[in-house]
Every structure is written in C-alpha cells, then in structure tokens.
Amino acid sequence: MSSGSSKPRSKAKAKALKAGRPPFLSTTTSKPATAFNPERRSLSAKRTRSLIRTHHVLQKRLAQARAEKDAEQVRELEAQLAASGGLETYQLASTVGQSAERGGDSSRVLVDWLREELEARKPKRFRGHSFAFSASSSSSSNPSPANDEHGSSSTSVQVGGRGPPSPRPLRILEVGALSTTNALNIPLVTSVRRIDLRSSGPGIEEADFMTLPLPDSPDGKGEWHGERGYDVISLSLVLNYVPDAPGRGEMLRRTTMFFSRHHENRDDLEDGDADRDEDMQTEYETPEQTEDDGTRATITTIKHPRVRAHDGRNGPRPPGLLPCLFLVLPAPTLHNSRYLTPDHLTAILSSLGYINLQAKTTRKLHYSLWRYDPRRRKEWVGQGGKTVFHKKEINPGSGRNNFCIVLDDREKE
Numbered sequence: 001m002s003s004g005s006s007k008p009r010s011k012a013k014a015k016a017l018k019a020g021r022p023p024f025l026s027t028t029t030s031k032p033a034t035a036f037n038p039e040r041r042s043l044s045a046k047r048t049r050s051l052i053r054t055h056h057v058l059q060k061r062l063a064q065a066r067a068e069k070d071a072e073q074v075r076e077l078e079a080q081l082a083a084s085g086g087l088e089t090y091q092l093a094s095t096v097g098q099s100a101e102r103g104g105d106s107s108r109v110l111v112d113w114l115r116e117e118l119e120a121r122k123p124k125r126f127r128g129h130s131f132a133f134s135a136s137s138s139s140s141s142n143p144s145p146a147n148d149e150h151g152s153s154s155t156s157v158q159v160g161g162r163g164p165p166s167p168r169p170l171r172i173l174e175v176g177a178l179s180t181t182n183a184l185n186i187p188l189v190t191s192v193r194r195i196d197l198r199s200s201g202p203g204i205e206e207a208d209f210m211t212l213p214l215p216d217s218p219d220g221k222g223e224w225h226g227e228r229g230y231d232v233i234s235l236s237l238v239l240n241y242v243p244d245a246p247g248r249g250e251m252l253r254r255t256t257m258f259f260s261r262h263h264e265n266r267d268d269l270e271d272g273d274a275d276r277d278e279d280m281q282t283e284y285e286t287p288e289q290t291e292d293d294g295t296r297a298t299i300t301t302i303k304h305p306r307v308r309a310h311d312g313r314n315g316p317r318p319p320g321l322l323p324c325l326f327l328v329l330p331a332p333t334l335h336n337s338r339y340l341t342p343d344h345l346t347a348i349l350s351s352l353g354y355i356n357l358q359a360k361t362t363r364k365l366h367y368s369l370w371r372y373d374p375r376r377r378k379e380w381v382g383q384g385g386k387t388v389f390h391k392k393e394i395n396p397g398s399g400r401n402n403f404c405i406v407l408d409d410r411e412k413e
C-alpha cells in the first residue's frame, strides 16, 4: 500500500500545520514561556501549540532573512527567538507534546514496525516476551549492556553459551532526540545514538545531523562504537523543523549516506541473519502511476512482510526491513499542503532509493517507514522517474498550507 492510501481517520477537514501535535488533557494556565518549568505538567495544549508554532514561524523568517543577507532583520529575529525562549523552550514544549497523556511518543510506532527485527535480536530465552516500551537501558530489570557516557547501550552481546550468537544489536540513529528513555531502548537488542541541535540532557549528543561526520569519513570520525553506519534512522518531527524546502530535501538525501554497509548484497546473507530471513517473503503491490505530477515512473510499495518459506530456489532472497528510515511529520504537511501529497513524498523518496514499507496517519501525525536500497534509485531512474522536485503547486485549494520539500539532482551536477 502506498503511503498515499493512508487517510486521516477523522473527517476530512482542512487542517493547519499547528495541528501536528497530540492533544494535552490539562488546561491549567502556564507560566510565561521563558520561565517554563519542565517539571510542571500544566502547559496547556493551546500554549504548547502556540510556542511550537511561533518558534517555527520565527525560524522560517530567520532562514529567509539569512538567505537575503538582511543583517538587521537577522538580528531582530534572533532577538525575538531568544525572547520567546529559543530552542530550549521549543524542546520543552515538544517534550510536553510527547508525554503519554498527549498521545505518547512516536518511537512506539517504530518499535512496533521493527518488531520482527527486534525479536530476532532478542536473546533466545527472551523471545516471545513483549517489549518493555518505556524501559530505559539503565533502569530496566532486564540484563542490560554496559552504558557509555551518553547512556547508549553497548554493541557487544554475549548471551548464553550455546548455539549461534544473536545478531548484533540494531544500531539506531535518532535525530532530534528529546529523551533517552523512549521505546527505542531495548537492552541487548538496540543500540541507540541520540543527537540534537541542542542537547537537553546526558545521553543526547549536541550535533547537527547536516554536519555530522559521514560514516565513511576517512579520519574515522564517522564511526560510533567502533562501527560505521546505522540500521535505522529516525527523523521524528525533525523535517518540519527545517525552515526551508531545499533544506528538507537535503536532509532526506543525507539520510541515505548514514546506513550501515552491512545490508548491502543482502542476497548473500551472513549466517547470523539466516534463521531470521529464510522464512521471510515480501509481497509487492501492483505498481501504480504517480498522479500528482505526471511522472511516468512507477511507485512500488512493499506491504506487510509475510512469513513464507524461502528455499533459495525461487530467485534471490527477498529483502527485509533494513536499513530503514522512520519518518514522522505533522499530518497536515502531507494531507493539506499545496506542494506535498503522500504520493509526491513517495516519488521524492523513491528517487533517493527508498521503498515504502509502512504508513499510517493519525489525527495529528503521519508516520512512515522506508527501506533504503540504492538499487531502487537505479530502477527509478531507469523507469524515467523524476530526480528533481521543484516547488510546484500540486494540490490547490484555499485553506491549505505551504509545506514543501524541494530536491535538486546533486548526482547530475
């Protein structure tokens, strides 16, 4: 199923971008933004949305002023951002927006979609037990790997004494992390690196994804815990933080450079992966035409992996879930924008080598999961698919927003 076929559950009403946050139950009056106390759970839903929206608007204006080299305007907007509490207040408002009573954090959806990979990495004696969603690697009662200075779990696993070793923990890069205790922490099973432009605590590295050393950087700076690359990249409500459309495209393109090479040539799987993959068959949906921009290339979307015997005689081994990108956006950015639709997003991501595995839209958010395979990009280009996406109105109508992703074609330059 294409991500385009997921529709919001509520009746189709025009939604503003500010609606992209879970609701908050308390309506108690809050302190002023600059004096916001993170311990207080009293920030109203309205105030939370207003803080987040003001921050986005100021960031966008600031990006414009910088692009126009308008020094005076830049100074003024920076002062306004500081006065409204800056990134710190925005992050606090986002954390409140994530809290359980407002709908929980999005990493639970990712954990649900990765269940098969996570299960395969569980020490055999724990298989079949459910994942402890809220466990942090340091507070869980499960056996926990050593934690480094950032609170991330270690990558080495020594479990039991018999049988083949469990596959190494899933390496996850969480970009735009506000918490170290979300559902991604599964002792012995995941190894999570968390980064943010502003670290809100130990366990979150202060780093800009756009300048983070690439895994293959020759000086070795791109290694993390002695390895290069990640199995999963999470971009949850981060793309919409980027103030300009080309910047969003660049962020998506950059994700493709951070995946572990471990998954290349998956058709010749290593022993540790074999018991998990040999039973997996993936079902492909009939290719469909993109409607919004007339491109002739097809969008091939993988539906739920099915368990079916694969004996090696019926062609190459089918692909699994990894490596993959988890993307969360406010629902209106896809369902009520003049410049972006779910099919258009699928076309953009297909041109980068992504295949849609999962998608769902709730009242507030659109979640999707994409497997990266460079062969997909070649296939897309071979079919005449677009690789350049300009700002173009594809979904006209009053009351729509202007959220847009622009992608140039770096590889042809």
Ligand SMILES: C[S@@+](CC[C@H](N)C(=O)[O-])C[C@H]1O[C@@H](n2cnc3c(N)ncnc32)[C@H](O)[C@@H]1O
Residues within 6 Å of the ligand: 087, 091, 094, 098, 106, 175, 176, 177, 178, 195, 196, 197, 198, 207, 208, 209, 210, 235, 236, 237, 238, 241, 242, 328
């Ligand atoms: C709305 S918060 C999202 C937090 C959390 N992931 C969630 O789903 O609620 C967006 C965060 O992304 C961070 N961010 C934006 N661009 C980033 C970049 N280039 N590198 C690292 N973090 C970034 C911001 O600093 C901010 O803390």
